[in-house]
Amino acid sequence: MILKRTAMLGIVLGAALTGTAVLPAFADETSTPAGIKDFQAQSLIKADGTYWEWGGNHPAPTQVPGLNEVAASFENGLVVKEDQSVWHWEYKNATTVVVEEIPSLHQLCQVLDIGNALIALEQGGNVYTIPRNEEGKLNWNMIAAVDKLKDISAISSYYTEPQGKMMLLFLKKDGSLWSSDENLQSINPVKTAGNVKSINGNYVLLADGTVQVFPAMGNASWATVTPPTILPLKDIQLIKTNRISNAAVDGQHRLWFWGNTLTGVSDGTVLHEHKTPVMLNGIRNVKEVFLVERSLVVLTHDGKVYGTSLDGESLPANAKFSLLASDIREVAAGGRHIIMQTNTGALWGWGINKLAEQGTGDYEYMHHMPVPMQPPVTVVLNGQPVALNNGVIIRHSQAFVPIRSVFEQLGAKVDWDVNSKTVTISKSGTTAADAVTIKIQFPQGTTMVNGKASVFDTAPFNLSATSYLPLRFISESLGAKVEWIKEDNRIAITN
Structure with missing residues (x-):
């Protein structure tokens, strides 16, 4: 046979x-x-x-x-x-x-x-x-x-x-x-x-x-x-x-x-x-x-x-x-x-x-x-669970989430440029000084916040056609507070 x-x-x-x-x-x-x-x-x-x-x-x-x-x-x-x-x-x-x-x-x-x-x-x-x-x-x-x-x-x-x-x-x-x-x-x-x-x-x-x-x-x-x-x-x-x-x-x-x-x-x-x-x-x-x-x-x-x-x-x-x-x-x-x-x-x-x-x-x-195995991590925004189209990935103690899963709910606009392979996350403020623009270029994961370079121990990455971004860094850059509750593998975000 x-x-x-x-x-x-x-x-x-x-x-x-x-x-x-x-x-x-x-x-x-x-x-x-x-x-x-x-x-x-x-x-x-x-x-x-x-x-x-x-x-x-x-x-x-x-x-x-x-x-x-x-x-x-x-x-x-x-x-x-x-x-x-x-x-x-x-x-x-x-x-x-x-x-x-x-x-x-x-x-x-x-x-x-x-x-x-x-x-x-x-x-x-x-x-x-x-x-x-x-x-x-x-x-x-x-x-x-x-x-x-x-x-x-x-x-x-x-x-x-x-x-x-x-x-x-x-x-x-x-x-x-x-x-x-x-x-x-x-x-x-x-x-x-x-x-x-x-x-x-x-x-x-x-x-x-x-x-x-x-x-x-x-x-x-x-x-x-x-x-x-x-x-x-x-x-x-x-x-x-x-x-x-x-x-x-x-x-x-x-x-x-x-x-x-x-x-x-x-x-x-x-x-x-x-x-x-x-x-x-x-x-x-x-x-x-x-x-x-x-x-x-x-x-x-x-x-x-x-x-x-x-x-x-x-x-x-x-x-x-x-x-x-x-x-x-x-x-x-x-x-x-x-x-x-x-x-x-x-x-x-x-x-x-x-x-x-x-x-x-x-x-x-x-x-x-x-x-x-990756832990089953729940993300909660202002007390409400966030539905993720892909689960949280932990790399070197940093939590990464799919590109659009959370940040749009924080009031940011997310754009993807397929030619330059760059994601832009932008949020307006009450004044021009309060506005935030984050640009991440793949596959290197090079990140710029309001024109200034930011360096991570673990850079953003692509995995099976999905871009994963560092949850805490971007959320806090957008003015939110991020807390890790290890007892039940939960990330709580408030803004």
């Missing part, structure tokens, strides 16, 4: 795990996000119930305006508020966010995107579908309950071999398993070797700690339907799969691997199948396991994060695991990166960051060492 991959991917991830990376100390106090209630691979909820996301055009955590009292978040812009109501949000353009309640849903606990629709599961066990139209937009007016599915506790999906057909598995609260294709036209009970504890992809963890597998693309070509295939594993507590590679943790906190390792890059990527699970004796005391691109990453019970590369023809039992971070209490994994939370509450990123997946305020392709 051949997979398309970015040409450098296997190289950089393999290089990232050749040595030991120890979690560095914070550069400054603003690196520690205060009051994080919950976080995912590309979003977080602060203790005050505000919702923040990053990635793509947002290199730092950016608050989604209009969303408050958020308790949980899911993919495709769905969140659950503290009153268990369900809301949907999306960007209509670069600066406009539309937030609306979805009254048909309540107490959401899982969302699964199957391409032509979303499948939503409520805590009570009811299942709903939200179809997509021909343009790929979700049709919220066509939400429908799946009447044949009740008392469901979890949903998973996988693709069959060789047709590449999607199949869905539904785990009921009584431990029975049901299956359907992606159109939900035929929903039938599935024969299992016992009561089911959990499901992940095409893998079924039974209550007795054994593992049953159904035929799927790439990672189970040896599986048969009748009789059910049982892997030679016992006392398993946790299974993870990314449809290519698989891992499990047993009751003795040992790590097992089977499935595929990879060699080659781009169109030349080759999968090397390993049918028999192997216990990896280079790691112990495993609490969680994550399959991140071409890496196997684990969180141990003593708060350490280790990784080993899956880039090779095999993964031997004595595979070397490198230390990535210490003092970690929780990890959230995306397909290409991880976000780690330290015991102090700080968030750090590691892995691929090509699309700012880690919220670290940059677009470095790969972070070989853990990097502190």
Whole structure:
């Protein structure tokens, strides 16, 4: 089986795990996000119930305006508020966010995107579908309950071999398993070797700690339907799969691997199948396991994060695991990166960051060492929160904000000259002597205030077609007062 991959991917991830990376100390106090209630691979909820996301055009955590009292978040812009109501949000353009309640849903606990629709599961066990139209937009007016599915506790999906057909598995609260294709036209009970504890992809963890597998693309070509295939594993507590590679943790906190390792890059990527699970004796005391691109990453019970590369023809039992971070209490994994939370509450990123997946305020392709994430900073002007189209970026203890996010609200006029790449911020006064004109020329960041040069430890900068300006300096130059409240990562501006 051949997979398309970015040409450098296997190289950089393999290089990232050749040595030991120890979690560095914070550069400054603003690196520690205060009051994080919950976080995912590309979003977080602060203790005050505000919702923040990053990635793509947002290199730092950016608050989604209009969303408050958020308790949980899911993919495709769905969140659950503290009153268990369900809301949907999306960007209509670069600066406009539309937030609306979805009254048909309540107490959401899982969302699964199957391409032509979303499948939503409520805590009570009811299942709903939200179809997509021909343009790929979700049709919220066509939400429908799946009447044949009740008392469901979890949903998973996988693709069959060789047709590449999607199949869905539904785990009921009584431990029975049901299956359907992606159109939900035929929903039938599935024969299992016992009561089911959990499901992940095409893998079924039974209550007795054994593992049953159904035929799927790439990672189970040896599986048969009748009789059910049982892997030679016992006392398993946790299974993870990314449809290519698989891992499990047993009751003795040992790590097992089977499935595929990879060699080659781009169109030349080759999968090397390993049918028999192997216990990896280079790691112990495993609490969680994550399959991140071409890496196997684990969180141990003593708060350490280790990784080993899956880039090779095999993964031997004595595979070397490198230390990535210490003092970690929780990890959230995306397909290409991880976000780690330290015991102090700080968030750090590691892995691929090509699309700012880690919220670290940059677009470095790969972070070989853990990097502190940018804090979710709230900007308040005269007591009212300011909606930023991009989040605050902290560099060398200075807060930088997008060019038009605050200064126009301070009564200034902001102009951008595309030819000279110069931004001009001007504010008139009661007299000519009170007027202020600030000119910043990019990419050097050269700054002139009323014709006099100003020098910064960190100059204004451009990042992904957005100009970032020093918040305190410009605000105070415009006559405002700026205060940093570190307890809740808030910048208060008054004028």
